[in-house]
Amino acid sequence: MHGDEHHCDGVWIDLDAVLDAAGEGLLDQAARVAASVGATGLIGESGALERTRIPDSLGTLHRGMPEDGSAWDLALVDDPSRLEEASAWSARTGGQLVVSEQAVRCVGAEGRAGIGAPGAVTAIWSEDAEGEALDLVRSSEGWTGFHGGLEFAGAYRAGAGALAGPIPLLHPALAVALHELCRTDVARALGAERQLARWVETSLLPACRSAGLERPALGRAAIGIGGWLRSDFPIPGEKVLELRRQLIGLAASFGLAQAAEALDEAV
Numbered sequence: 001m002h003g004d005e006h007h008c009d010g011v012w013i014d015l016d017a018v019l020d021a022a023g024e025g026l027l028d029q030a031a032r033v034a035a036s037v038g039a040t041g042l043i044g045e046s047g048a049l050e051r052t053r054i055p056d057s058l059g060t061l062h063r064g065m066p067e068d069g070s071a072w073d074l075a076l077v078d079d080p081s082r083l084e085e086a087s088a089w090s091a092r093t094g095g096q097l098v099v100s101e102q103a104v105r106c107v108g109a110e111g112r113a114g115i116g117a118p119g120a121v122t123a124i125w126s127e128d129a130e131g132e133a134l135d136l137v138r139s140s141e142g143w144t145g146f147h148g149g150l151e152f153a154g155a156y157r158a159g160a161g162a163l164a165g166p167i168p169l170l171h172p173a174l175a176v177a178l179h180e181l182c183r184t185d186v187a188r189a190l191g192a193e194r195q196l197a198r199w200v201e202t203s204l205l206p207a208c209r210s211a212g213l214e215r216p217a218l219g220r221a222a223i224g225i226g227g228w229l230r231s232d233f234p235i236p237g238e239k240v241l242e243l244r245r246q247l248i249g250l251a252a253s254f255g256l257a258q259a260a261e262a263l264d265e266a267v
Contacts, residue, residue, distance in 0.1 A: 006144035008074070008098075008123050009161030010040025011168050011175040012061060015048035017219030018169075021231040027052040033228055034058060037173040037262070041073070043164060061098060061146075065089065074098050076125060080106040090120035098123040098146055101133035123162060129154030150197045153189035156182040167196070169222035173262035174251055181256070192254040199250060203243060211235045227266030 011034075018030045031042060031052050041059030042052065049060055049072065062072040065082055071093060077086045078100040086097050097120050104124060123144045126133040129151040137145040137159040145160030152163045168175035181189040200218075208214070208221045211234040224233030225243045233240065244263065251260035 006123075006142075006161050008040065008059070008144050008146070010038075010163070011172060011179055012041045012043050012146070012162055012164040013039055013168050013172055014164060014219055015042050015044030015052060016063070017223065018229065019044070019048045019051075021220040021223040021233065022229040023232070024051050026229045030229055031055055031058060034168075034172045037176050039168070039172050039176060040162065043076070046070070066093075066095070068092075071095075074122070076100065078103055078125075087120050096120060096122040098125050100125045101127065104133055104136060126155065126160065129158060134158040134160060150200060151193060152178065153182050153186055153193045156189070157186050166200075166218050166222045169219050170226040170247065171228045171259065171263050171266070173228075174226070174247075174256065174259040177251070177256040177259040178254075181254070188255075192250075192256075195250060195253070199246060203246060207235055207239055207243060226263065228262070 013030060013034045015027060015030065018027060027048060031054055034042065035055040035057050039058065041061060042054060043061040043063065045063045049062060054060060059074065060072040061074040061076055063076050065086060066072050066075055066089060072095055074096050075086055075089060076098045077083060080103040089095065090097055099121055101124060121143065123146050124133045124137050125146040125148065127149050129149065134145050134155060137143050144162055145155060146162040146164055147155035147160040148165035150166060152167065163175055163179050167178060178189060178192065181192065204221060204225060208217060213221060223229055224231045224235065225240060225247060227244055244266065248260050248263045251263060
């Protein structure tokens with residue numbers, strides 16, 4: 001579990017999912033909402049990041065290698081063959097690297113100590129709540145873990161501190177509240193996320209499938225249900241409201257009153 005706070009720890013909003021679900025016109029609003037509830041940063045490819053007016057309080061994580069001259073705070077490196085290039089970008093710009101679990105696995109045990117330039121790597125991206133990547137986080141001073149799944153509380157207990165993926169897209173306020181619950185009572189947070197994951201599997205995903213959406217569209221679905229942005233979402237309005245009421249009830253049952261209130265005020 002985390003001791004001292006890492007500068008990447010907190011909630012990160014996926015702007016690529018926002019662009020897909022809500023369009024370019026709502027990127028600025030997404031960034032404003034994220035900043036207003038205390039999120040840490042924004043994730044996206046160049047297209048989404050460059051189209052967004054980013055508040056000073058938010059960091060930026062660029063998916064893939066940024067172009068020369070880019071001034072994003074972090075770069076997410078998934079391709080192990082580009083680690084040397086990423087290290088050179090870090091040296092030029094002062095930006096740091098978030099290395100994917102896949103890249104860590106491909107490098108192998110002998111190469112892990114030399115990933116990037118000294119001080120370049122600051123975090124590992126992991127989709128699993130436990131495992132090899134977070135083992136590396138725990139054994140590496142000054143690193144944290146990004147987690148992009150539905151089981152952040154388990155990942156937090158294993159060393160992750162940065163919450164990304166579908167939970168922040170349901171509503172940034174819900175993600176911030178769950179992140180804070182991890183800090184104060186990780187056992188309660190684990191129980192809350194188990195209920196949330198069960199709701200996703202038994203209610204949200206079946207509604208998506210009935211509308212022709214599969215799991216890869218979960219981010220788009222999350223924005224549509226959470227309602228914090230107006231989105232192009234093909235589920236009938238009455239079903240959206242039913243799912244949102246269920247989500248509000250879950251947030252209230254977790255003791256996350258402010259998150260429930262934010263969801264209740266959604267569009």
